[in-house]
Amino acid sequence: MKLKQRLFTPGPTPLPEEVRLAQARQIIHHRGEEFARVFQEVRQGLKYVFQTGEEVLLLTASGTGAMEAVVANLFSSGDRVLVVRGGKFGERWGEIAAVFGLEVISLDIEWESAVNPDLIRKKLAKDSKIRAVFTQLVETSTGVVYDIEAVAKIVKETEAVLIVDAISGLGAQPLPTDRWGVDVVVGGSQKALMLPPGLAFVSLSPKAWRLGENSALPRYYWDFKKAKKAQEKNQTPYTPAVSLICALRESLKLLKEEGWENVLARHAKLAQATRKAVLALGLKVFSKVPSNVATAIEVPSGIDPKKLRKIMRDEYGVDVAGGQAQLAGKIIRIAHLGWMDASDMIVVLSSLEMSLSKLGYPVKLGKGLAAAEEILGE
Numbered sequence: 001m002k003l004k005q006r007l008f009t010p011g012p013t014p015l016p017e018e019v020r021l022a023q024a025r026q027i028i029h030h031r032g033e034e035f036a037r038v039f040q041e042v043r044q045g046l047k048y049v050f051q052t053g054e055e056v057l058l059l060t061a062s063g064t065g066a067m068e069a070v071v072a073n074l075f076s077s078g079d080r081v082l083v084v085r086g087g088k089f090g091e092r093w094g095e096i097a098a099v100f101g102l103e104v105i106s107l108d109i110e111w112e113s114a115v116n117p118d119l120i121r122k123k124l125a126k127d128s129k130i131r132a133v134f135t136q137l138v139e140t141s142t143g144v145v146y147d148i149e150a151v152a153k154i155v156k157e158t159e160a161v162l163i164v165d166a167i168s169g170l171g172a173q174p175l176p177t178d179r180w181g182v183d184v185v186v187g188g189s190q191k192a193l194m195l196p197p198g199l200a201f202v203s204l205s206p207k208a209w210r211l212g213e214n215s216a217l218p219r220y221y222w223d224f225k226k227a228k229k230a231q232e233k234n235q236t237p238y239t240p241a242v243s244l245i246c247a248l249r250e251s252l253k254l255l256k257e258e259g260w261e262n263v264l265a266r267h268a269k270l271a272q273a274t275r276k277a278v279l280a281l282g283l284k285v286f287s288k289v290p291s292n293v294a295t296a297i298e299v300p301s302g303i304d305p306k307k308l309r310k311i312m313r314d315e316y317g318v319d320v321a322g323g324q325a326q327l328a329g330k331i332i333r334i335a336h337l338g339w340m341d342a343s344d345m346i347v348v349l350s351s352l353e354m355s356l357s358k359l360g361y362p363v364k365l366g367k368g369l370a371a372a373e374e375i376l377g378e
Contacts, residue, residue, distance in 0.1 A: 003317035008348045010140050010168050010294040010321060012190040012197055013338030016254060019194055022247040030242050036234040038249050043231060045252030048260065049170065049193070050185055050203045052177040057202045057227045060241045063167035063188035066200035068096050069222035070163060070184055074132070074208060076216040077101030081132045082123050082160075084115045084146070087139035088324045089165060097134070100217055105130065111142045111327065114289040117150040124158050131211065132161045137169030141324045143287040143296035143333060145173055152180045161208050167191060167200075171255070172267040172292045172337055183208040189244065191293075192267070194251045194339045198241045267292040270336035270345050273375035277349045277368035281356070286331050294321070294335040303359050305332050311358055316351040342376040 007014050028034045046056035059066050075081070079102050083094040086109040094104045107123060109115050115135065124130055133155050138145050148164055155162040161183035166175055170185070171192025177185050182205070189199035204212075204224070212224065226237040255263055271292040275285055278297050286296035299305040305322055309332060312318045321333040334348055349368050356363045 003314075005317050005319065006344070006347060008318060008320045008335050008344075010191070010333060010335040010337055011188070013192070013194060013335065014340065014344075015196065016194055016251065016339045018250040018254060019247045022250045023196075023243045025243075025246065027242055028246070030236065030240055035242065035245075038246055039231075039234045039236075041249050042245055042252065043234070045249070045256065046201060048256060049252065050177050050187070050201070051175070051179070051260070052185075052203050054178070054203055054205065055228055055231060057204070057224060057231065058236065058240070058245070059200045059202065059222070059227070060198065060236075060238075060244075061200045062197055063165070063186060063200050064092065064096075065222075066167075066186045066188070066202050067093065067165060069219070069224065070186060070202060071096050071100050071102070072215075072217045072219040072222050073224040074161070074163075074184070074212045074215055075100065075102055076214065078103060079131045080105060080127070080129045081134060082107060082120065082130050084109065084120070084133070084135040086113065086115060086142065086144065086146075087111050087136070088141035089136055089139055089167075090134075093134040093163075093165065111139075112144065112286055112288050114144050114146050115151070117147055117154055120151055121154045124154065124160060128159070130158075130160050132163055134163045135165070137164050137166040137173055137175055138291040138293045140168040140293060141327065143285075143291050143294045144289050145169065145291035145293075146289075148175060148182060149180050152182050155183075156181045161205070161211055163208075168293045168337070169291065171263055172271075174264055177203055181205070189248065192263070192338050193248070194254070195244060195247055198244045199248060264292075266341070267336060269375060269378075270340060270342070271295060273342075273345055273372040274334055274336055274349065276375055277372035280371035281353065281363055281368040286327075293337050294333045296323075296327075296331045296333050298331055299329075300356075300361055303356070303361055305329055308332065308355055308359060311355040312351045316354065318348050318351040320348065345372060345376065
């Protein structure tokens with residue numbers, strides 16, 4: 001019998017049936033009235049998810065495309081920006097900014113730690129020419145969540161804008177965009193929004209739009225003004241991923257039916273249960289400030305993480321993520337993100353226990369599960 005395959009990676013994430021079926025329908029013309037109706041629903045749904053009254057721009061791209069678009073639309077060559085680098089994706093902000101000729105000031109932090117907002121305060125106080133602060137909501141490569149509310153309060157008192165990569169964190173961690181005063185939020189389709197990869201989203205505050213008025217960097221496809229003008233007519237400036245947008249309408253409906261606070265609470269509960277199970281097995285959670293997106297687990301000495309992941313995948317049909325860059329061969333990451341519930345976590349945790357046992361780790365089968373069930377059963 002062929003194994004059922006279950007994704008526990010921090011993107012792509014599993015797809016609800018409604019989302020899968022929406023993509024199987026006959027495609028519609030992106031300049032027709034039916035698409036306009038769909039897109040109008042999507043525009044309103046994205047405002048609900050981003051918790052903003054501002055327009056949320058939709059781009060046919062991965063999250064990295066939206067990150068690049070933000071840089072291209074808001075800055076000019078030579079602009080000075082502060083980049084928090086606490087993992088692979090913090091580094092990506094810096095790499096994109098450097099490609100466009102921005103002057104990057106790096107705020108490097110330990111990969112298992114969250115940025116101390118006071119360090120950002122000091123950097124901004126010392127240098128009034130910093131135009132923006134780039135950071136993550138969740139650093140996906142380490143499983144760490146940052147205190148964006150505190151960072152936003154600091155940046156708000158300056159001329160700089162706060163730009164947050166929330167590609168993995170949106171929907172798993174609280175991020176009330178308008179209430180916290182976050183100027184730019186970047187999201188992606190393949191995480192908590194329960195879609196395949198291919199769509200990215202950007203919300204911008206009035207402060208961010210004003211900054212963009214002075215941008216002299218070249219762009220064509222990534223032009224935010226064109227996108228906003230088209231969206232106000234329920235259109236896109238260029239041909240979009242039509243089937244993904246139709247599927248997005250379904251995922252947004254599901255999220256609204258569940259209720260945003262319930263979505264966040266579900267992610268928090270699954271994450272708490274996973275962490276408790278990991279500790280019960282005598283393992284260590286890598287992140288000092290663990291997120292609700294994914295749990296990064298330090299692999300015990302003597303256990304090959306590649307073999308561990310292979311057994312989980314090939315013998316139990318469970319696919320988890322490994323470490324990236326300097327964490328390759330040191331951690332595995334179990335996502336509890338998107339279309340997941342208590343039963344999913346029972347499957348992945350039992351697979352982890354049995355796989356560790358096969359590799360000779362002294363695990364008492366069921367001990368981690370029992371710890372998780374105390375949380376999941378509440």
